[in-house]
Amino acid sequence: MNGDSKDMLKLDNQLCFALYACSKEIISLYKPYLNSHGLTYTQYITLLVLWEQDSLSVSELGNKLLLDSGTLTPLLKKLEKSQLIERVRDKDDERIVKVYLTEKGKMLQDSFLELPQKMFCNSGIKLEEAIDLKAMLNQLLGNIRKL
Amino acid sequence: MNGDSKDMLKLDNQLCFALYACSKEIISLYKPYLNSHGLTYTQYITLLVLWEQDSLSVSELGNKLLLDSGTLTPLLKKLEKSQLIERVRDKDDERIVKVYLTEKGKMLQDSFLELPQKMFCNSGIKLEEAIDLKAMLNQLLGNIRKL
DNA sequence: TTATATTTAATTGTGTACAATATAATTGTA
DNA sequence: TACAATTATATTGTACACAATTAAATATAA
The missing domain is CATH 1.20.5 (Single alpha-helices involved in coiled-coils or other helix-helix interfaces)
Structure with missing residues (x-):
């Protein structure tokens, strides 16, 4: 009984570790492609969302990507600095920051098709x-x- | 043709994102349990390995956990500070740092069975x-x- | 309509992750 | 034995990831 419990605690029996490891390893396969365009994986999936639907707010992006503003705000600032997106505070509701692809950002999609x-x-x-x-x-x- | 390529680029069609999201969300389920013992998920899986086999070197731990010294060194120092492990430089080969569970570290396994x-x-x-x-x-x- | 509550981003702090580099110890070899 | 190559860990720098807090704007309620 106690032995079974200890078995269940072995790393190889952890579904969560399999997910965690697989996720990291697959992301590492993306890196050569993404780095050659100056992107990280998180930046890439942010662009995936915007290529599908432009002009989303930070929280809408966060809902789709399961990321919060603590992660997204600095990431979006980097994408803005590399001129792939623009961050524009909404005129009607100044709490909201909307994210728009630039022409350069839109064009970049072609590189990843x-x-x-x-x-x-x-x-x-x-x-x-x-x-x-x-x-x-x-x-x-x-x-x-x-x- | 081009339409298909763009479809493949949608977030919902990305196996990698499903892995990435699932991994993060499952890890977040662990947090309440781990936090109550002052552990992070990465610290937890490090202990899982040590509970299974004590006295591993940093690189042996890294091979099992798929983590490098840049991640493990500070993490192990934290576990040492909370007196769950000891880091001892190997007498025979001073390049190697071996990691040992303390009594407190061994006992902690019971909390997670x-x-x-x-x-x-x-x-x-x-x-x-x-x-x-x-x-x-x-x-x-x-x-x-x-x- | 004024006080309260909620919403939205940004900020701060801690802890991974990993590439690249540094450093020290060991090993292999001429 | 020297000395080049290798190995093991540590350090540095960049980028997430998320909890907690803050601050500003908006919505709601008394």
Whole structure:
């Protein structure tokens, strides 16, 4: 009984560590591609959201990316400094800062159109498995965020 | 064609983001339990390894946890300050720092014996799914680390 | 309408992560 | 034995990540 409990505490039996490690390792596969454009992974997924829907507020970005203003504010300032986005305080509600892609930011999307395919190949995973895996992750994420 | 490429770039189609988000959210479920013992998640998994096998070097810990000395050195110093471990430079090879659990560090394991079960319930995932999910993650991790 | 509450970003502080570099100890080899 | 190459850890610098707090703007209620 106590032995079972100790077994469950082994690193290799931790689903959470598998997630944590996998996440980091996959992100590290992105780095060569992203670095060559001066981007980090977090900056990249922020751009993914904006390419899909421009002119979001900081909190809307945070809701989609599951990041708070403590992470996003400095990150967005960096993207602004590299002239990929603009941060504009909303005229109607001055609490809100809206984020807009610049022309340079919009154009940058073209450089990444092939990246998902490239990353998929790098991962060496089968399409079926990738679909299953993502479905399970999304369901798990849904469970957690309902709490 | 171009439309497909843009679809693939949507955040919701990114396996990597699902992993990244899931990892963070599950870790956040651990926080209440860990904080009450003054631990972070990374400190916790470091202790998991040491509870399984005491007296590892910094690089051995790093190999298991997929962390480098830049992360581990300050983390281990914090665990040492809270008297859960000791860092001892190896007599035979002075390059090596070995990490030992203190009595207090060994005892602490008892406080966490029920945590895996608790976390599993919190996640709301089915046992079968958790097993499948971990198997897929470990295989993916294996693929990546073979590159 | 004025006081209170809520919302939104920004700031501060702590703790990872990791690349790049530094330093010291050890090993391999001419 | 010297000395170059390697190994192990530590340090530095940059960038998240998030809790807690602050501050400003807006909404709500008495």
